[in-house]
Amino acid sequence: MRTPIVAGNWKMNKNLSETKSLLSELTSVSLPSNVEVVVAPSFVVLESAVNTTSNSQVAVAAQNVNAAANGAFTGETSLNMLQSIGVNQVILGHSERRDIYGETDEIINEKVLQSIEAGFRVIFCFGEQLSERKDGSHFEVVSKQLSSGLKGVTAEQMSQVVLAYEPVWAIGTGETASPEQAQEMHAHIRSFLSDAYSAEVASGVRILYGGSVKPGNAKDLFANPDIDGGLIGGASLVASDFLAIVAAAE
Numbered sequence: 001m002r003t004p005i006v007a008g009n010w011k012m013n014k015n016l017s018e019t020k021s022l023l024s025e026l027t028s029v030s031l032p033s034n035v036e037v038v039v040a041p042s043f044v045v046l047e048s049a050v051n052t053t054s055n056s057q058v059a060v061a062a063q064n065v066n067a068a069a070n071g072a073f074t075g076e077t078s079l080n081m082l083q084s085i086g087v088n089q090v091i092l093g094h095s096e097r098r099d100i101y102g103e104t105d106e107i108i109n110e111k112v113l114q115s116i117e118a119g120f121r122v123i124f125c126f127g128e129q130l131s132e133r134k135d136g137s138h139f140e141v142v143s144k145q146l147s148s149g150l151k152g153v154t155a156e157q158m159s160q161v162v163l164a165y166e167p168v169w170a171i172g173t174g175e176t177a178s179p180e181q182a183q184e185m186h187a188h189i190r191s192f193l194s195d196a197y198s199a200e201v202a203s204g205v206r207i208l209y210g211g212s213v214k215p216g217n218a219k220d221l222f223a224n225p226d227i228d229g230g231l232i233g234g235a236s237l238v239a240s241d242f243l244a245i246v247a248a249a250e
């Protein structure tokens with residue numbers, strides 16, 4: 001059985017005191033032991049978040065990283081810097097990184113490869129645009145994002161990868177993929193993994209759904225056989241909502 005993961009992508013929200021207060025709410029309750037809980041706060045509060053969560057079931061991830069080891073990259077953060085403060089998980093390929101900051105499949109692939117090499121767990125995001133869903137190319141688009149983003153990742157290294165299917169039209173819009181639409185795509189992703197790697201890899205990789213997951217729809221989404229939890233944006237900023245979603249993954 002795959003252990004479900006519920007990960008909160010805080011995006012550019014929560015300053016230091018807000019981070020401490022949200023994390024104290026998350027760490028003061030007992031979480032279901034069979035769900036992995038991850039939060040991804042902003043870079044400036046990561047070290048504080050690592051310290052606040054150190055004796056808890058809540059793990060901390062970064063929202064991005066630079067693939068280079070070091071050097072003249074103004075405003076960027078390296079894998080080694082993250083490791084030095086105890087962070088060893090990173091979200092890569094989020095649609096906001098792709099669409100707003102111009103990250104291509106190639107840039108993301110380099111980040112994926114370097115992160116895996118450095119021992120990180122990668123939460124790799126991908127998903128189609130609304131126009132691609134409408135013209136029926138969504139399966140093809142997702143396959144292409146997977147083959148480009150995971151290029152060079154070995155079957156063994158796939159144990160360090162968590163996939164997050166996030167249809168762009170459902171992110172922050174309040175419009176969620178129906179449980180049937182999500183399950184259909186997750187089954188497609190698993191069959192992609194089976195072809196690209198093996199049935200064993202396909203059955204072991206956690207595939208999260210993301211895009212307007214809320215307490216009210218989480219259970220129906222997570223009940224599907226190929227949906228192994230969620231990547232949560234807006235609803236991860238409110239402790240009671242996030243905790244309800246974690247409970248729905250149990």
Ligand code: PGA
Pocket residue numbers: 009166170171172173174210211212213231232233234235
């Ligand atoms: P949302 O964001 O839950 O606010 O739609 C999800 C995400 O971007 O990861």
